[in-house]
Amino acid sequence: MADARRTARALLDRQGRTYAEEAGIRLADRPGPLYQLLVLTTLLSTRIRASVAVAAARELFTAGYRTPQAMEASGWQDRVDALGRGHYRRYDERTATMLGTGARLCLDRWHGDLRRLHREAGGNRPALRRLLTEFPGIGPTGADIFLREAQQVWPDVRPYADRRTLAGAKRLGLPVNPDGLAGLVGGGDFGRFASALVRVALGEESAGEVTRTVAAR
Numbered sequence: 001m002a003d004a005r006r007t008a009r010a011l012l013d014r015q016g017r018t019y020a021e022e023a024g025i026r027l028a029d030r031p032g033p034l035y036q037l038l039v040l041t042t043l044l045s046t047r048i049r050a051s052v053a054v055a056a057a058r059e060l061f062t063a064g065y066r067t068p069q070a071m072e073a074s075g076w077q078d079r080v081d082a083l084g085r086g087h088y089r090r091y092d093e094r095t096a097t098m099l100g101t102g103a104r105l106c107l108d109r110w111h112g113d114l115r116r117l118h119r120e121a122g123g124n125r126p127a128l129r130r131l132l133t134e135f136p137g138i139g140p141t142g143a144d145i146f147l148r149e150a151q152q153v154w155p156d157v158r159p160y161a162d163r164r165t166l167a168g169a170k171r172l173g174l175p176v177n178p179d180g181l182a183g184l185v186g187g188g189d190f191g192r193f194a195s196a197l198v199r200v201a202l203g204e205e206s207a208g209e210v211t212r213t214v215a216a217r
Contacts, residue, residue: 004174008184008193010213015196015205019050020149023057029153034114035068035106036061037149038135042098045142046091050202056086068112071103098137105135123156152191159190168197171207
């Protein structure tokens with residue numbers, strides 16, 4: 001267990017940022033940041049590199065589309081252009097449409113406040129996943145992405161480890177279950193730890209480099 005904790009700490013030291021943080025989202029249990037996470041999740045849910053999805057999210061936010069009201073009020077071409085500036089070109093037109101439709105759903109169903117979605121689910125993870133998949137472009141994998149990141153500010157969801165998180169843990173020889181992984185880091189660090197494990201699974205971080213970092217300490 002001590003070796004596993006050292007590996008977890010080394011990974012956090014090397015890759016201690018969530019995807020939301022990388023996209024410039026100051027995640028908090030407030031309507032704006034939660035909606036921004038929904039936007040990022042929509043972009044990450046397509047078959048495109050995570051780095052491109054993050055860059056596209058930053059462009060959308062720089063353009064001012066940080067709330068569902070602003071997203072819906074923006075023009076479809078404006079959204080396409082912002083996605084293009086982030087090099088999110090393969091799915092830009094379809095995604096621009098989904099972002100507009102999703103913003104309208106967020107306003108109509110949740111009054112622009114995803115905390116209402118959280119409350120309706122009552123902390124039930126399957127219910128949360130089901131409600132999230134009602135947004136266009138977000139399927140089961142997207143729901144996992146959202147909840148993996150949102151556990152930073154929704155403690156009742158923690159520890160949330162999706163299949164990519166567990167795949168990264170397997171590569172590092174760490175426990176391949178949420179509770180086992182949660183025992184390696186503090187509760188407040190688990191969301192960042194889960195994202196770091198995803199980076200290992202996706203090849204954005206080398207399992208060998210992490211192991212060598214541990215050995216050198």
